[in-house]
Amino acid sequence: MKLFTPGRIGPVTLRNRAIRSAAFEGMGKDNNPTDMLRDYHWSVAEGGVGMTTLAYASVNRSGISFDTQLWLRPEIVGPLRLITDGIHQRGAKASIQIGHCGNMTHWRTAGGMPVGASSGFNLYSPTIVRGLKPDEIKQIAKDFGDAVRTARDAGFDCVEVHAGHGYLISQFLSPYTNHRRDGFGGSLDNRMRMMRMCMEEVMEAAGSDMGVLVKTNMRDGFKGGLEIDDCITVAKELERLGAHALVLSGGFVSKAPMYVMRGEMPIYSMTHYMPQLWLKYGVRMFGKMMIKDEPFRELYFLDDARRFKQELKLPLVYVGGVVSRQGMETVLDREGFDFVQMGRALINDPAFVRHLSEGCERCGCDHVNYCIARMYSREMACHKHLDDLPKGIVREIEGIKARDGKR
Ligand SMILES: Cc1cc2nc3c(=O)[nH]c(=O)nc-3n(C[C@H](O)[C@H](O)[C@H](O)COP(=O)(O)O)c2cc1C
Numbered sequence: 459m460k461l462f463t464p465g466r467i468g469p470v471t472l473r474n475r476a477i478r479s480a481a482f483e484g485m486g487k488d489n490n491p492t493d494m495l496r497d498y499h500w501s502v503a504e505g506g507v508g509m510t511t512l513a514y515a516s517v518n519r520s521g522i523s524f525d526t527q528l529w530l531r532p533e534i535v536g537p538l539r540l541i542t543d544g545i546h547q548r549g550a551k552a553s554i555q556i557g558h559c560g561n562m563t564h565w566r567t568a569g570g571m572p573v574g575a576s577s578g579f580n581l582y583s584p585t586i587v588r589g590l591k592p593d594e595i596k597q598i599a600k601d602f603g604d605a606v607r608t609a610r611d612a613g614f615d616c617v618e619v620h621a622g623h624g625y626l627i628s629q630f631l632s633p634y635t636n637h638r639r640d641g642f643g644g645s646l647d648n649r650m651r652m653m654r655m656c657m658e659e660v661m662e663a664a665g666s667d668m669g670v671l672v673k674t675n676m677r678d679g680f681k682g683g684l685e686i687d688d689c690i691t692v693a694k695e696l697e698r699l700g701a702h703a704l705v706l707s708g709g710f711v712s713k714a715p716m717y718v719m720r721g722e723m724p725i726y727s728m729t730h731y732m733p734q735l736w737l738k739y740g741v742r743m744f745g746k747m748m749i750k751d752e753p754f755r756e757l758y759f760l761d762d763a764r765r766f767k768q769e770l771k772l773p774l775v776y777v778g779g780v781v782s783r784q785g786m787e788t789v790l791d792r793e794g795f796d797f798v799q800m801g802r803a804l805i806n807d808p809a810f811v812r813h814l815s816e817g818c819e820r821c822g823c824d825h826v827n828y829c830i831a832r833m834y835s836r837e838m839a840c841h842k843h844l845d846d847l848p849k850g851i852v853r854e855i856e857g858i859k860a861r862d863g864k865r
């Protein structure tokens with residue numbers, strides 16, 4: 459089985475082909491790492507993956523969405539170094555996803571008015587947004603480069619640039635959020651300009667000793683967003699810019715959030731933890747309308763990912779609905795992808811890869827998505843490991859399972 463063979467991402471060799479995807483842990487405190495974040499990633503490294511990815515670290519202050527998210531800056535190099543040392547001692551490599559959330563934040567969290575590709579209102583945050591000025595875009599690109607240098611100081615082997623899911627780079631790429639009339643808007647080539655500037659800084663900072671992955675969309679997942687042909691053009695541009703591997707994903711948090719992960723969003727569970735009453739009851743009333751369900755099936759991105767495989771030469775990482783040995787064999791051995799990433803399978807069982815090597819066939823994740831609902835206000839956790847869940851949440855989980863059973 460190819461899963462258990464070593465593989466390379468740029469200058470970095472992983473002991474096997476399984477990577478823990480960037481799935482936001484919500485375990486930071488005041489944008490700093492914590493012991494809980496350390497322990498979780500150590501457990502994933504111990505559980506047998508080739509590499510684990512710390513999720514969704516912001517490259518600067520304006521790019522932060524949550525207080526529990528990391529802000530990658532020199533002040534946190536010490537505690538991050540402790541985390542990466544422990545990951546290495548357990549035989550895995552360490553990566554960190556770097557990005558800027560753009561319009562997915564609030565004034566207080568971002569330390570000023572949220573910024574994005576264009577001015578407007580983002581209903582999902584909800585917030586008023588100011589379009590970035592060209593010199594600010596240049597500074598953000600430099601912040602991406604600085605984040606890579608900080609990641610190196612903190613002992614990371616790789617960085618994963620977040621260019622998908624409707625965060626800032628993706629907001630520039632998508633015609634849905636980019637209405638600019640200057641050199642950063644209009645044609646796809648112009649809309650790729652911001653991504654190009656960031657990637658040039660990232661590749662220069664990565665030099666010859668760090669691996670660079672980019673998480674990119676294969677479709678934005680709604681009418682009016684990027685479709686597959688344009689996303690292939692973006693992927694080819696990333697290949698030309700020197701990325702070492704692409705993580706093939708899709709979806710847009712402010713328009714089609716469940717396109718990324720599929721299944722139902724447990725709205726009651728999500729609102730249960732929300733402290734602001736206006737938001738809690740607003741989301742309970744309108745959540746189902748705003749967050750559309752997307753049916754889950756194993757390897758749900760495979761058809762689109764195949765097209766990228768035909769068009770590109772660089773290593774490709776498959777992500778989306780990897781839950782079983784058979785699924786991994788399909789992706790790696792039969793379809794020829796270079797790596798698999800897993801989010802929920804490793805939230806459910808951090809030792810899933812080791813368990814596979816011991817004969818396990820499938821992880822215990824049921825794709826009810828409680829972990830996603832919880833992410834907005836609590837640290838990451840799988841409902842299967844919590845035995846004190848409120849009754850309303852248990853009822854919702856049972857209801858989703860019953861509906862899934864009938865599909
Ligand atoms: C709780 C949770 C948090 C996530 N946070 C992020 C994130 O911070 N960055 C990102 O690129 N993807 C994020 N994702 C998406 C996953 O990385 C992955 O692309 C997606 O869940 C599909 O993989 P899976 O079917 O193996 O879970 C998150 C997923 C989950 C379940």
Ligand code: SF4
Nearest residue numbers: 823824827829840841
């Ligand atoms: S909470 Fe549900 S979807 Fe998330 S990892 Fe656990 S079983 Fe899977």
